[in-house]
Amino acid sequence: MENAPPDPLVRRHRRALQLCFAIPGLSLATWVTRTPDIRDRLGASTAEMGLVLFGMSIGSMLGILVAAALVARFSTRPVIVAGMCLVAAGVGTMALGTTVASAPSVAFGLLLLGAGVGLSEVASNVDGAVVEREFGRPVLPALHGCYSLGTLIGAGLGVAGAASGFPVPWHLAAVLLLVAVLLAFAVPGLRPGIGRSRPADAGSAGAGSADAGTAGAGSADAGPETAGSAGAGPVVVEQPATGGVRERRLYLDLRLLMIGGVVFGMTLAEGAATDWLPLLMVDGHEMPSGLGSLVYAGFAAAMAAGRFAGGPVVARVGRPVVLGGGALLTAVGIALVSFVDSPVAAGCAVLLWGLGTSLGFPLALSAAGESGPDTTGRVALTSRIGYVGLLVGPPALGFLGEHHGLRAAMVPVLLLMLVAAALSPATAPRPLRTGEPGRGDDARPLRTDGAAGREPVPSRPDRP
Template identity: 45%
Template sequence: MDRNVQRRTRALFVYFFVPGLTLASWVTRTPEIRDAIGASVAQMGLVLFGLSLGSMAGILMAGRIVAARGTRFTALLGLSMVLASLVTVAAGVLLGSQFVAGCGLAFFGLGMGKTEIAINLEGAQVEEILKRPILHKLHGCFSLGTLSGALVGLALVSLHVPVAVHMAAVAVLVAGLIIAFRHDIPAKNGIQTAHDRAVQTAPKASVWQDSRVLLIGVIVFAMALAEGAANDWLPIVMVDEHGFSAASGSLIFLAFTAAMTLGRFGGGVFLARYGAARVMRACAILGGAGIAYIIFGNNPWLAGIAVIMWGLGTSLGFPVALSSAGSGGGDSTARVKAVATVGYLAMLVGPPGLGFVGEHHGLRSALMIVVLLIAVAALTARAVSPRTA
């Protein structure tokens, strides 16, 4: 592997890791954050709505920022906002303010939206250079970040370390990682030339007019929503609906992230042997079955197994969909950007909507929406089969 490509890939591994670490750092403390700011389920949904607003803005702005300043600038800008979110959430907890905590999650969503679009575009280009799949491993680093964050979170919950101290410590680590790898992604990659802009403004069909891309969008929406629902609500569901302690809720989230990490790093073997469509269908069925038990079951041990099924089942949905969108001829960058946008909107914007449903009908009932969408993904999984140019 060329040295520059190697450094670029290493930086992408780190920059996928950082948002996962940050996400898990506050997700594992959501029951304590909720109590500190005095939020009900509906009010917590409003706090998470800050995440939704930030995410929508970040995702929708990312394409223009990449075109004007490049993927590296966009990723670093987004990661700086992710860093700021940790400090703001800590301030919200210290002040007991739902508004400040919501602003912290808005910063996280805004930063993650920009970062993830930029680094997924980078990852898709690296796949083209290497001529082999790598996005599932990059997303595996995001899951590794969530796993690491969940491990630390579980330990700090058990040690009764204040949430604000936890957030501050993670902020210092994140700042160091951002600075250390800031030069390893090409500076001008993704910037549009005058010719590119002329081609872009010329009349052409939308990528969504391609029925295959549309079906991939449906699949990624369902699978990303399942992942986002766990990231935002799993500890609270296990504490409020299944009677787990706060520490046990963090442990359950740890099991979920471990399953996600295992699925993403180990999934390449199954993709090579069985193909993307069969793996996607099997993942959807497995994940849907796990979520269904969380909804209808009550045995704590079986609920733990169901959470592992949930994690394994949703692990490959997002990266496989992105790789499939990038395969074949034509404007693969536009397809990857479109599918990534749908996926991140589902993962970051969808879960707060589940919170509003959960306030009126219970979080278990809200998760039925996710199960129904995953069933659709299983039925349409054939769309992720590779398409040649």
């Protein structure tokens, strides 16, 4: 029997997170689908567009690097809200930059957008891990599916705008208005207190002792008593504050680093498509601008389909098989795009590219959250690695594309897909160890093998 969420507030929180994941996807897809028009409006070369994109890289790195500390200090809710406000400010700044054809203004808008995505997505993934534990079944893939759904909507609007010749500044202004409306609906559903740190020596006399704090942010012990199931007041899911020692230990966790290798490769493949696919189709396969944007919409549709429909597949064959197979499928898609001189083959191969990468990020985050204690730290670190691949890595491909062409620039991404496939066994569920700190004998870990809600069997170490 499937675990029921402990409170209607959990369902409301999930709906709010669905919007919070959709907003960055909508905003980024708007930028991506109009990049050929923006490039022409700015009169920029491929290398110069790479420099413009580094605005997003700088902003996303700033957001990613400070997100975990801000969550520990203020909890996830204000970090998500601040990030979303930066996303809106970035879209507005790009609208102004394209109006005056100013590359520095567009780059600054991308900096704000990247910072907002980095802040909000790390915090949203921490929230998603909490909600996932409270539901007792995979939730993060569907939440990331909402990101892809937002991407698909943004891509559809971008294709329509490019085909009709709708002015880019007005298009960006309309998306800004839509982002503001969605944010207004999302914020009330976000519960306060999640992920906030407390002194390590505090709370020992409180109900549930310190273990309740470490369990709350998505660990195996999270339950109604740590999730605010009473229905009144905020949910306070805290982490013991132990300074930088615990984070340094995470960087020494070999299994977590292997999971990070998987997520870096998968998100780089996703980010390469997000930043370059329309230009890759236009410049590399000589497609019209509108058709290049339509190919990107196909990529986004494949991503969304994989994320929404992938749950039963994961339950049947397991997380490592899905991630390894997805990495190989992505490698095939990228190889066809890079080496086959056929626009039709390239357009079809993009569907393999999108489907293969669709579950990489959410499943790797679930694996990181289950890989040991301090789930908030593990999810935050893996999110950080993922967003480096998603937002920072792709601009560097522009410099390769300037000298060797965008099709050749995708070859390093293809090679990283093979590495991700080799590392995918590290994402297998960790065995439940009796007496492990923070994972008592009655702990109920999240199941990704189709057995969500079953009682754990301590005598069978091969069954998490």
